[in-house]
Amino acid sequence: MAYANANDRYRPVINRVLLGVSIVVGIGGCRRPMSSGPRPPQAERVPVAALSVPAAPIAVRAAGHTALVYELHVTNVGTRPLSIERLEVHGEAIGPVGPLAVYDRRQIQRDVKFLAPRGAPIPKTLTPGARAIVYVWLSLDTTAAVPRELSHRVIFSGADTADGGTTPVRGPTDLVLAPPVGPGDWWFGLGPSNSSEHRRAVVRVGDDTVPHLAQRFAIDWVKMDARGEYARDHEGRRNTDWYGYGEPVYAAADARVAAVVDSIPDNVPGENSRAVAMTVGTVLGNYVVLDLGPGDRAVHRYALYGHLEPGTVKVHAGDVVHRGQELGSIGNSGNSDGPHLHFHITEAADAAAAPLRSEGVPFVLAEFTVVGHDPELVAKHASLTPLGGHRNALAVEGDVIRIADGRR
Numbered sequence: 001m002a003y004a005n006a007n008d009r010y011r012p013v014i015n016r017v018l019l020g021v022s023i024v025v026g027i028g029g030c031r032r033p034m035s036s037g038p039r040p041p042q043a044e045r046v047p048v049a050a051l052s053v054p055a056a057p058i059a060v061r062a063a064g065h066t067a068l069v070y071e072l073h074v075t076n077v078g079t080r081p082l083s084i085e086r087l088e089v090h091g092e093a094i095g096p097v098g099p100l101a102v103y104d105r106r107q108i109q110r111d112v113k114f115l116a117p118r119g120a121p122i123p124k125t126l127t128p129g130a131r132a133i134v135y136v137w138l139s140l141d142t143t144a145a146v147p148r149e150l151s152h153r154v155i156f157s158g159a160d161t162a163d164g165g166t167t168p169v170r171g172p173t174d175l176v177l178a179p180p181v182g183p184g185d186w187w188f189g190l191g192p193s194n195s196s197e198h199r200r201a202v203v204r205v206g207d208d209t210v211p212h213l214a215q216r217f218a219i220d221w222v223k224m225d226a227r228g229e230y231a232r233d234h235e236g237r238r239n240t241d242w243y244g245y246g247e248p249v250y251a252a253a254d255a256r257v258a259a260v261v262d263s264i265p266d267n268v269p270g271e272n273s274r275a276v277a278m279t280v281g282t283v284l285g286n287y288v289v290l291d292l293g294p295g296d297r298a299v300h301r302y303a304l305y306g307h308l309e310p311g312t313v314k315v316h317a318g319d320v321v322h323r324g325q326e327l328g329s330i331g332n333s334g335n336s337d338g339p340h341l342h343f344h345i346t347e348a349a350d351a352a353a354a355p356l357r358s359e360g361v362p363f364v365l366a367e368f369t370v371v372g373h374d375p376e377l378v379a380k381h382a383s384l385t386p387l388g389g390h391r392n393a394l395a396v397e398g399d400v401i402r403i404a405d406g407r408r
């Protein structure tokens, strides 16, 4: 397939198509040990770090494996800088059975992001009060038992250790969706992976202490032709040159429309040509949020369709829509370099008021065919989705998938 060969003509632009909502801000609530008052006995170690998993992983079939995708937060509650040497992920509890996975210093450095306390600059290391977000993507053999619970041991240089971050494992996900787009070939730029811009974007709204990762499993759907080109003229200087521009987007499930924005002008394609100033209120461009109803914890799930073409949204807040119903058209509004659909699912108390103040959750597509892979990402990722037909699986970053006619 054309996709299996390097096709550099689309790389330079496609590589920049993203919803880079990367608002990194400080956290509050971290306490240092009391400097006065009773001291613990000398034999008792004062904890140096607190571990937590704010969003429990939900098992999902992806790239031929069962994936558990989550973040371990390591907060320095001591008085000295910490350096993470090793992370052990244990199934069930830490015990005689060895760890499920071990990450060394090099792997952690690749998959960590640091957040500072409120008002402080972004730290480069885990200084007192700072929080390290370690991005974890566990790939289990599909025949292996999925642990019901995970716990963690972090070993720091200097032999300090911290145990904790115990979290249930949810799922496997029961959210089976129809494709949000029509027939054709679609490149999953910035699709689910442990390193995509979506995955790494942390958003803190208002007085939140723990950041949200609404885009944990977000996908940018970019339409391609059979040669792997995104634009008719190979350049895509105008929105109308892009194959995806104006293509309809569809309800991925029966739902109620929770929110609609339809008044932001399209950008001219490119990195530095935003039609309006970028704020939390404009980064998504024109969008539709669908309320998919409650999931397994009675918390509602929401589907977000971003960067829509202005004036094309066909639904209103409160409308009931059915799977396959047309919602609007792909555009290039908001924080977007070229026409594409930004699509993700979140759990939230109320995603209508603040769509990014929510937690990204996985889903599976009922049916799709992988027809190629992005050559650059073949080299980067351990596994992409195998070529051929798939049911009830999540396609990942680097896949090029074909949606057949009449599959909605």
Ligand SMILES: [Zn+2]
Pocket (backbone or CB within 6 Å): 018, 019, 190, 198, 218, 219, 220, 341, 342, 343
């Ligand atoms: Zn996006």
